[in-house]
Every structure is written in structure tokens, then in C-alpha cells.
Amino acid sequence: MKTAAFSASASGYRKEQYMLNVGKIEEGFVLDHIKAGNAMKIYHYLGLDKLDCTVAIIKNARSNAMGKKDILKVECDINTLNLDVLAFIDRSITINVIKSGQIVEKRKVSLPKEIRGIIRCQNPRCITSVEPSLPHIFYLADEKKEIYRCRYCDERYEANDSGEL
Numbered sequence: 001m002k003t004a005a006f007s008a009s010a011s012g013y014r015k016e017q018y019m020l021n022v023g024k025i026e027e028g029f030v031l032d033h034i035k036a037g038n039a040m041k042i043y044h045y046l047g048l049d050k051l052d053c054t055v056a057i058i059k060n061a062r063s064n065a066m067g068k069k070d071i072l073k074v075e076c077d078i079n080t081l082n083l084d085v086l087a088f089i090d091r092s093i094t095i096n097v098i099k100s101g102q103i104v105e106k107r108k109v110s111l112p113k114e115i116r117g118i119i120r121c122q123n124p125r126c127i128t129s130v131e132p133s134l135p136h137i138f139y140l141a142d143e144k145k146e147i148y149r150c151r152y153c154d155e156r157y158e159a160n161d162s163g164e165l
């Protein structure tokens with residue numbers, strides 16, 4: 001497991017400009033336009049810590065559109081990962097699929113119909129509160145309003161103020 005974390009905001013000695021060289025990836029994908037600060041969250045939700053592939057995490061990269069953004073470069077087959085949850089975490093993300101060192105496809109993320117084991121039902125009377133072994137499953141109840149409800153008790157999922165899942 002190789003993980004590299006870089007900060008583009010580190011001030012350069014003698015005001016030199018330092019370019020980040022994280023290396024071009026040959027096969028894999030790049031998650032771009034991640035809201036600054038979300039890269040590590042996504043790293044964990046995608047289970048990248050458990051995979052034996054090269055991952056580069058770029059924090060606070062300069063972006064004309066966003067000011068600052070994070071970027072994740074992952075050198076593994078995109079089909080081995082479930083990227084559904086990305087849209088739920090951050091709708092601004094774009095996925096660039098890389099083959100032989102070239103971008104062959106750009107994907108927008110879309111809201112998953114179902115979210116498993118990522119968010120928890122907060123209803124104390126929900127069966128998932130009494131049966132800790134049950135998976136927490138939410139379904140997309142209203143796509144326009146982005147409302148998710150618990151599969152068991154229909155409790156609506158509300159993100160808290162800190163943006164934590």
C-alpha cells in the first residue's frame with residue numbers, strides 16, 4: 001500500500017514555485033473536483049485503505065472554479081470499486097477513467113438508488129437500533145429533493161450541520 005499525501009498550500013522556500021509531481025497513472029481513475037477536505041472521507045468510504053493499489057491524495061490543489069479542491073488518483077481497475085456513494089458525499093466530483101496513461105472517459109456522479117452500510121438510521125425505535133448485526137440500508141425516496149429513507153422504518157436521513165455522514 002503506497003499512499004502519498006501532498007499539500008499544495010505549503011509555502012515555498014525563497015518564494016520558489018513548487019510543482020507537484022505525483023506521477024502519471026497508467027491504468028485507473030482520477031477523482032477530480034472533490035470539495036477541499038473531503039478526500040480522506042472518500043478514501044475511507046471507498047475502502048481504498050484495504051486495497052493493495054497505489055493511491056495519491058492531493059489536498060488543497062488550486063482550482064479556478066473552486067478555489068481549492070482535493071484530487072484522488074487511484075491505480076486500480078475502476079470496476080472493482082463501488083463508486084455509487086460518491087454522489088452522496090459530494091456532487092461536484094468528476095471521475096476520469098485512465099487507460100494507457102490517457103483519459104478515455106469522463107463520468108459525472110449520480111445519486112445511488114440505495115446506500116448500504118454508510119449512513120446510520122437515527123430512529124431509536126428502528127429495528128437496526130435493536131439488532132446491531134443488521135446492515136443499515138437507505139433508499140432514494142425522492143431524487144429531486146435528494147431524500148433518503150431507512151429501508152426498515154422509513155425514517156428520513158438528515159445530514160447534520162458538520163457535514164459528517
Ligand SMILES: [Zn+2]
Nearest residue numbers: 121126150153
Ligand atoms: Zn430505520
